[in-house]
Amino acid sequence: MSVRNRWLMISVGLGILLNPLNSSMVAVAIPRLQNVFQLDYTGVSWIIFSFYIASSIAQPVMGKASDLFGRRKIFLTGLVVSFIAGLFAPFSPNFGCLIVFRIVQAIGTSMMVAVGMAIVRIHITEKQATALSVLSIFLSGAAAIGPFIGGVIIHWWDWPAIFFVNIPFVVASFLLSWKHIPKDEPSTTVTRGMSLRKWFDLIDASGILLFTVGLIAVLLGLLSAKSSGHISLIHVITLLTGLVLLGVFVRHELTAASPFIPLRTFAKYPAMTWVNVEFMLVNVLFYSLFFGIPSYLQMVRHVSEFQTGILMLTLGLCSLITAPIAGRWIDRSGPRPALLVSGVLMTLGSVWLVTLNQTSPVISVCVALAAFGISNGLNNVGLQAALFQSSPKEIIGVASGLFNTSRYLGTILSSLLIGIIMGGKFSFEGFQVLGVILTVIALSLVFMSRKHRESGQLQKSANSGAKK
Known part of the structure; x- marks a missing residue:
């Protein structure tokens, strides 16, 4: 990879990591925010809901906007919006204002995620798979270390610092992107003359x-x-x-002629539909643990933010270490064996949570975190590979967009699940109920993986027979 391409990768990577970083750092901040703004657990959950709802809408919309106005412009605009949110959110006089800035932050960071991959695909023509895998490391790495960074920052500087930490990343990415991201091709005549009504129809x-x-x-x-x-x-x-x-x-x-979520695509390709359903359920499981464990440690076991961040690092490190190993395994054996193992690990991790009691060593949660971390590494690679197998090449762009939508729906449902179970206060009894529900979901994923593996083998045999 040339020096120019490396700098382009760094420019884009520093921008796209802000979305997963900000979505994960807040997991450790929830108890502190609940105390500062005098909210029950359900109320403070909107700091999670708002970010994911805004991201699930903003990413596909900004992807369409980049086709009209240019990817470089959207990327740089996203950095400016993120800078504004990071600068003003810490001074929010009330929780409502904080939610507004959180939504602004989600929109800004989504603008970069929506076009970052496209910028790399267009401008890096050699070793594209390697380049895209590097961007995946930025995304997964930021999500993995977010709780650790959040725990350290809150321990030393309190919750406003989790917004201020964005500013150096934004400034560095903006300066590098301004220099290294090539200017966009001029818009077409149709785009320049497009009316506001046509634009609304296009973005649905x-x-x-x-x-x-x-x-x-x-x-x-x-x-x-x-x-x-x-x-x-x-x-x-x-x-x-x-x-x-x-x-x-x-x-x-x-x-709709240009639907926000093309539902007919799901009906036309049922295998792709099941991949998205699995991915949504996987994210319900993962983010229920991701947001539930920090609250359990701090509210029930009275562990500090710093120690919580250290413990949560188990989840991220196991995921990062597993991902490259999973890639080589899936290249040899296909995605379904890895997904089956992932389902088993999630089941064991969920069962382990149910067996915990109020006198169990705090360090014992690392067993569940390790199981979910390894399964997350397997799922990130395995389900993406399964998506490519089940999606025709001519709609792979749409399929990838739907895949991200499934991720955000899963995270929203996980927050909803925790909010309904816990209500006003995070309790040990509620945590055990959550563990039972996660076990049921994990077992259903194991069943789905086995079923789809068998159907995949039958489909492969049918295709081979057709070729003969």
């Missing part, structure tokens, strides 16, 4: 609005009822409104 503004309002209404209805301890008429109306809006969204997406 109606679908985005229905999805956003419907999802938020469902979350508000469920979490508000859980937080208040009873179900009122307003809770039921809010929940039903959200469900109706999501139903309208599904109908709209089936008829």
